[in-house]
Amino acid sequence: MGTGTRQQTAESVRTPTRAAVRIAGLVKTYPASGRRRHGPGLNLLRGAPRTTDVPGAAGVRACDGVTLDVREGEIFGLLGPNGAGKSTVVRQLTGLMRPDSGTVEVLGHDLVRHPERAARILAYLGQESAALDELTVALAAETTGRLRGLDASAARRERDDVLDELGLTALAGRPLRKLSGGQRRLACVASALVGERPLLVLDEPTTGMDPVARRAVWSALERRRAERGATVVLVTHNVMEAETVLDRVAVLDRGRVIACDTPGGLKAMVGGDVRLDLVWRDRAPLDVPQVAALAAHATVSGRRWTLRLAPEEARAAVDAVTAGRAFAALDDFSLATPSLEDVYLALGGSGEGLVKV
Numbered sequence: 001m002g003t004g005t006r007q008q009t010a011e012s013v014r015t016p017t018r019a020a021v022r023i024a025g026l027v028k029t030y031p032a033s034g035r036r037r038h039g040p041g042l043n044l045l046r047g048a049p050r051t052t053d054v055p056g057a058a059g060v061r062a063c064d065g066v067t068l069d070v071r072e073g074e075i076f077g078l079l080g081p082n083g084a085g086k087s088t089v090v091r092q093l094t095g096l097m098r099p100d101s102g103t104v105e106v107l108g109h110d111l112v113r114h115p116e117r118a119a120r121i122l123a124y125l126g127q128e129s130a131a132l133d134e135l136t137v138a139l140a141a142e143t144t145g146r147l148r149g150l151d152a153s154a155a156r157r158e159r160d161d162v163l164d165e166l167g168l169t170a171l172a173g174r175p176l177r178k179l180s181g182g183q184r185r186l187a188c189v190a191s192a193l194v195g196e197r198p199l200l201v202l203d204e205p206t207t208g209m210d211p212v213a214r215r216a217v218w219s220a221l222e223r224r225r226a227e228r229g230a231t232v233v234l235v236t237h238n239v240m241e242a243e244t245v246l247d248r249v250a251v252l253d254r255g256r257v258i259a260c261d262t263p264g265g266l267k268a269m270v271g272g273d274v275r276l277d278l279v280w281r282d283r284a285p286l287d288v289p290q291v292a293a294l295a296a297h298a299t300v301s302g303r304r305w306t307l308r309l310a311p312e313e314a315r316a317a318v319d320a321v322t323a324g325r326a327f328a329a330l331d332d333f334s335l336a337t338p339s340l341e342d343v344y345l346a347l348g349g350s351g352e353g354l355v356k357v
């Protein structure tokens, strides 16, 4: 499989040296009231205001003892369902939010004690990007470069290179607010990449993008890692991306890391099971005994049944549903090796599953 080859290659050419990010025992509870004080002004460089929670009654424990190490030069993913705590981890990692307890060390800097250092060592792309909306694509990239300390000609040069790299040159003169969602996201990624930072922290960078744009983003990140040794931490819902792009993945569930490994290592945890997807034309023929027997083990989503089975059970199930009346009722079926979503469910994730695009 492509994933295996990709990992072997990455691991054989790179020997990660030291931790770029060390997060230990991170705890964050949002107050029940949701009242928050905002720090001074919106930070164009990092996209969102720093927040300080007002202590109050029991609230949402979004981060419940998160401990993670990210090695230099890694592309590291945080994966998990909505509300798992991914963005909360990222906001603390970038110094935008102060943890209730725990430590965050980035490239040797203690960002809990010195959050102001974050802007010099990392680029952050948040989920929201309203701060750049009034600027043109070119000006957003150039301004970010200037704010990150580039002189005018270097900022223009990097701007042009990044827009070209991401296929955005034709849109350079358009304000972000007049772009489609995917184009706007791509322009925000472009800005995040100007004014080289050793750590890139990206919260769902490819949301809304078409496959060409997504590929351009992944290539750009890979290039920065390969040529400049950049480290990338990103949040994603996209299981397919996670499997092919990331060196290691931490799976979060209800504020806790429930697993952390390479995609291959995680998938090995679910052993040799395979995944059988059955899609019925209309409804499943439950009067066929073999189909009725499978129903007990299926996760049903509309016309789709998903089953995790031992290989010999899967073979028997395929034989059963590709014969007689069951086959007449079948629209489509597929057999696949386990995905990260299977790992997540097998680990006891909250059952919603991950979003597959």
Ligand SMILES: Nc1ncnc2c1ncn2[C@@H]1O[C@H](COP(=O)(O)OP(=O)(O)OP(=O)(O)O)[C@@H](O)[C@H]1O
Binding pocket: 030, 031, 034, 060, 061, 062, 080, 081, 082, 083, 084, 085, 086, 087, 088, 089
């Ligand atoms: N400002 C806030 N005030 C109160 N609760 C919050 C706040 N932000 C997030 N939460 C809660 O904290 C938990 C974790 O949220 P967080 O945004 O970190 O999850 P996430 O994994 O990034 O989710 P998504 O995939 O939907 O972006 C959720 O239960 C969420 O409702």
